[in-house]
Amino acid sequence: MTAPSAPAPIAVAIDANDIETAATWASAVAPHVSTVKVGLELYLRYGPEVISATRGANRVKVFLDLKLHDIPATVAGAARSVAGLRPSILTVHAGGGADMVRAAVEAAPDTRIAGVTVLTSMGEKDLEEIGLLGPARDAVRRLSVLAVGAGARALVCSPQEVAMVRAEVGPDITLITPGVRPAGADRGDQSRVATPEEAIEAGADLLVVGRPITRAPDPGAAAASIAAAVRRAGVRV
Numbered sequence: 001m002t003a004p005s006a007p008a009p010i011a012v013a014i015d016a017n018d019i020e021t022a023a024t025w026a027s028a029v030a031p032h033v034s035t036v037k038v039g040l041e042l043y044l045r046y047g048p049e050v051i052s053a054t055r056g057a058n059r060v061k062v063f064l065d066l067k068l069h070d071i072p073a074t075v076a077g078a079a080r081s082v083a084g085l086r087p088s089i090l091t092v093h094a095g096g097g098a099d100m101v102r103a104a105v106e107a108a109p110d111t112r113i114a115g116v117t118v119l120t121s122m123g124e125k126d127l128e129e130i131g132l133l134g135p136a137r138d139a140v141r142r143l144s145v146l147a148v149g150a151g152a153r154a155l156v157c158s159p160q161e162v163a164m165v166r167a168e169v170g171p172d173i174t175l176i177t178p179g180v181r182p183a184g185a186d187r188g189d190q191s192r193v194a195t196p197e198e199a200i201e202a203g204a205d206l207l208v209v210g211r212p213i214t215r216a217p218d219p220g221a222a223a224a225s226i227a228a229a230v231r232r233a234g235v236r237v
């Protein structure tokens, strides 16, 4: 399949358990998408080596999804530790509080810090179980305002909340949405989901898509197909 010139605003979650598979997936999807996302599974096993392996010769950005959540001093130290890897985005849990988010922002001034609001795997019952005041939309709104107030320039929320978050935080904050499933795809453990087209139409800047691409028989073709759907839905540039 021929790759169009502009890569689609998709971060492919390359949640592999070995570095060779991660590098293979990264090369397969790189012609079609802007970003690959390295998460806890790979980073805890391989550390910085996995960043260079996935960046490789590809021109993709690398998004480091570590979802830091600890006391402010520890998060500052962790953010400082990975800032030199030049990730395009580094995640922290907004639920760690404003001082914690600010500590990451100040420790890594050249890195875009994204506040994770409410994990997309969580539904209303999960929020009730952990005692987080819901509904999910209200919790996402509160945490978005908190994170942006503490200096985060990006937020992670589900595609179901992205229009509401956009109205709350304005056009300059990068809105990142996991929980993206093409029509008919298996949800897996995701709860608050929408299709790629719905996510883009709602105003998402970067769609996170993992298993629908990496578990496909041909990850490169799956990435190309979702990228084409995103382009048809109209990308905000």
Ligand SMILES: O=c1ccn([C@@H]2O[C@H](COP(=O)(O)O)[C@@H](O)[C@H]2O)c(=O)[nH]1
Pocket: 013, 015, 039, 065, 116, 118, 119, 120, 121, 156, 157, 178, 179, 180, 188, 190, 208, 209, 210, 211, 212
């Ligand atoms: O709220 C969140 C925050 C991060 N994620 C991460 O995104 C991908 C989603 O992968 P799929 O295979 O498309 O479900 C995964 O790496 C998560 O750690 C999220 O899902 N929800």
